[in-house]
Amino acid sequence: MxxxxxxxxxxxxxxxxxxxxxxxxxxxxxxxxxxxxxxxxxxxxxxxxxxxxxxEGETSDDPEAIFESNCASCHGADLSGGAGPDLTQVGSRLSEDEIQDIIINGQGSMPPGMATDQEAEVLASWLAEKQ
Structure with missing residues (x-):
């Protein structure tokens, strides 16, 4: 063969x-x-x-736009949560300063630096109103 x-x-x-x-x-x-x-x-x-x-091009004063680009993938477009916690009533649990601190420094599985300091301030103010 x-x-x-x-x-x-x-x-x-x-x-x-x-x-x-x-x-x-x-x-x-x-x-x-x-x-x-x-x-x-x-x-x-x-x-x-x-x-x-x-x-300047990356910084926005529109909290909804900031949320959509930085947060919605984990917290849901309607704030109802997903991989991240529900934020629909976050203002009743945390103060604006506490929310801003979490956005800047992270907490749990949320990484730090998800937004600039200015964006974090705008976003924290907006989220603090969610009660």
Whole structure:
């Protein structure tokens, strides 16, 4: 009985194709990281004016917009909770200062820094009214 000489070559080709796919996936992730690092360097090189502009663009005075972009994924779009606790009556349990402290410093599974200090102040005032 003779062995088929094509099978080893087919296996080598298949392994080569899989290696190319894996390397491509790794490269895509690294490309995104490099782009993010370059964007960060450009912001730093731009000085304070660049940082001020990006900060102003990201800071909002609309508590509902802040909540939607930073909080709704865990607390629900209607404040009813989900991964995070129900906030529909948070103002009856916590003061505005306590709410602001939690937004800035985190608590339990909530990470710190979910909003800027200014956004935390606006958001805490809005949430404190929920009673």
């Amino acid at each position: 003779r062995k088929n000489p094509v099978i080893p070559y087919a296996l080598i080709a298949l392994l080569g194709i899989l290696a190319v796919i894996v390397i491509s996936i790794i490269g895509i992730d690294q490309r995104e990281q490099i782009q993010q690092a370059e964007e960060g360097e450009q912001t730093e090189e731009g000085g304070e004016s660049s940082e001020g502009e990006s900060g």
